[in-house]
Amino acid sequence: MAFLRFTIANRFFWRKRSIFTLKLLWFTLSVFIFCEFLIYYIVIIHCHWPQLKGQSPRASEQTSDFVLKAMFLADTHLLGEINGHWLDKLRREWQMERAFQTALWLLQPEIVFILGDVFDEGKWSSSQAWSDDVRRFQKMFRHPTQTELIVIVGNHDIGFHYEFEGMNECIQIGTFFQSFQLHFRKVDNSKRDTVSTTFAYCHLAIFINLLYLSIDGFTMIEQSQYRKRCNDVEKLPSSAPILLQHYPLYRRSDSKCTGEDSAPLDKKNDLFREKYDVLSQEASQKLLWWFHPRLILSGHTHSACEVLHNGRISEISVPSFSWRNRNNPSFIMGSISSTDFSLYKCFLPSENTVITIYCTAGVVLVVFTLAHFLPFTSPFYFVQHLITKYKAL
Numbered sequence: 001m002a003f004l005r006f007t008i009a010n011r012f013f014w015r016k017r018s019i020f021t022l023k024l025l026w027f028t029l030s031v032f033i034f035c036e037f038l039i040y041y042i043v044i045i046h047c048h049w050p051q052l053k054g055q056s057p058r059a060s061e062q063t064s065d066f067v068l069k070a071m072f073l074a075d076t077h078l079l080g081e082i083n084g085h086w087l088d089k090l091r092r093e094w095q096m097e098r099a100f101q102t103a104l105w106l107l108q109p110e111i112v113f114i115l116g117d118v119f120d121e122g123k124w125s126s127s128q129a130w131s132d133d134v135r136r137f138q139k140m141f142r143h144p145t146q147t148e149l150i151v152i153v154g155n156h157d158i159g160f161h162y163e164f165e166g167m168n169e170c171i172q173i174g175t176f177f178q179s180f181q182l183h184f185r186k187v188d189n190s191k192r193d194t195v196s197t198t199f200a201y202c203h204l205a206i207f208i209n210l211l212y213l214s215i216d217g218f219t220m221i222e223q224s225q226y227r228k229r230c231n232d233v234e235k236l237p238s239s240a241p242i243l244l245q246h247y248p249l250y251r252r253s254d255s256k257c258t259g260e261d262s263a264p265l266d267k268k269n270d271l272f273r274e275k276y277d278v279l280s281q282e283a284s285q286k287l288l289w290w291f292h293p294r295l296i297l298s299g300h301t302h303s304a305c306e307v308l309h310n311g312r313i314s315e316i317s318v319p320s321f322s323w324r325n326r327n328n329p330s331f332i333m334g335s336i337s338s339t340d341f342s343l344y345k346c347f348l349p350s351e352n353t354v355i356t357i358y359c360t361a362g363v364v365l366v367v368f369t370l371a372h373f374l375p376f377t378s379p380f381y382f383v384q385h386l387i388t389k390y391k392a393l
């Protein structure tokens with residue numbers, strides 16, 4: 001009889017413990033799924049495409065009212081094999097992949113621009129490491145065929161202009177453009193182009209490789225090489241272009257930049273070096289004079305800023321898309337027509353929020369586990385006990 005009672009008690013004990021373990025596992029899994037999947041949907045779903053003034057809801061791709069939905073992000077800095085710790089690499093790439101895939105699914109942009117520094121160590125990579133980096137990039141930033149992805153070269157991808165001295169720069173640049181199928185080729189084969197892409201190529205944007213844009217002998221890649229091909233495509237009103245580049249135009253510092261994702265206070269007053277942090281003054285003035293752009297979007301600084309050049313041309317510095325560089329990464333959503341544009345900044349989940357959720361969940365787990373193994377009837381009494389135990393008399 002005593003043996004039977006012991007067996008029943010033993011079974012009851014193990015059943016209770018199994019249920020408790022399952023509850024803990026379920027709780028841990030829920031927190032993990034929330035922080036690694038759901039949070040991206042919950043945050044990005046609040047972003048929306050900005051409206052243009054007088055935008056017609058029936059504007060089609062065939063009319064001059066057509067509004068292109070373009071997404072701009074910068075400085076993804078995929079870590080390489082030299083400086084990248086595997087855990088850091090895994091974490092950052094997972095975050096960027098989830099953010100990008102969620103944004104694609106929820107917002108469905110027609111075209112995505114990455115404004116340079118896709119890789120962190122592209123300038124040093126061996127061909128094997130480069131291939132591996134490109135493969136990971138293509139997986140992270142996979143996209144449906146109706147969405148075009150255009151990558152602009154940054155200094156971390158192929159190095160600064162002065163780093164090419166003594167090197168075969170054509171090979172390095174060629175490898176980059178080969179890997180990303182430079183946009184020139186797409187216009188060659190109009191059957192493969194979406195109308196949105198052609199619209200962007202022919203009427204909106206100029207993509208500039210500014211790494212060599214020092215006045216003493218620069219190399220520049222721009223849209224005019226295939227402008228002539230655009231003539232037969234659509235007859236839309238000519239419009240001032242939008243410059244897309246990695247380097248910002250010249251500015252003294254970020255001291256006048258505002259906003260929660262502008263440069264940190266201790267860095268705001270650091271003076272920028274020409275041809276290193278920003279373009280030279282001369283090159284910047286030439287670009288403004290040549291193209292008379294209506295908007296400039298650039299990366300490289302990792303922080304947000306809005307600058308007005310010549311009192312009327314706005315330049316937006318797009319912050320880094322990687323949590324390695326920022327606690328609160330973001331991307332820009334642009335509604336762009338042939339004559340107008342409107343921008344909206346979409347913030348991604350803050351790293352602090354995710355860490356706080358994990359820490360809180362960890363504390364809850366510890367409290368529940370201790371409460372389970374101590375003779376208190378519920379976690380509530382356990383917490384109450386902890387609080388009142390050392391209460392001053």
Ligand SMILES: [Zn+2]
Nearest residue numbers: 117154155300
């Ligand atoms: Zn850069």
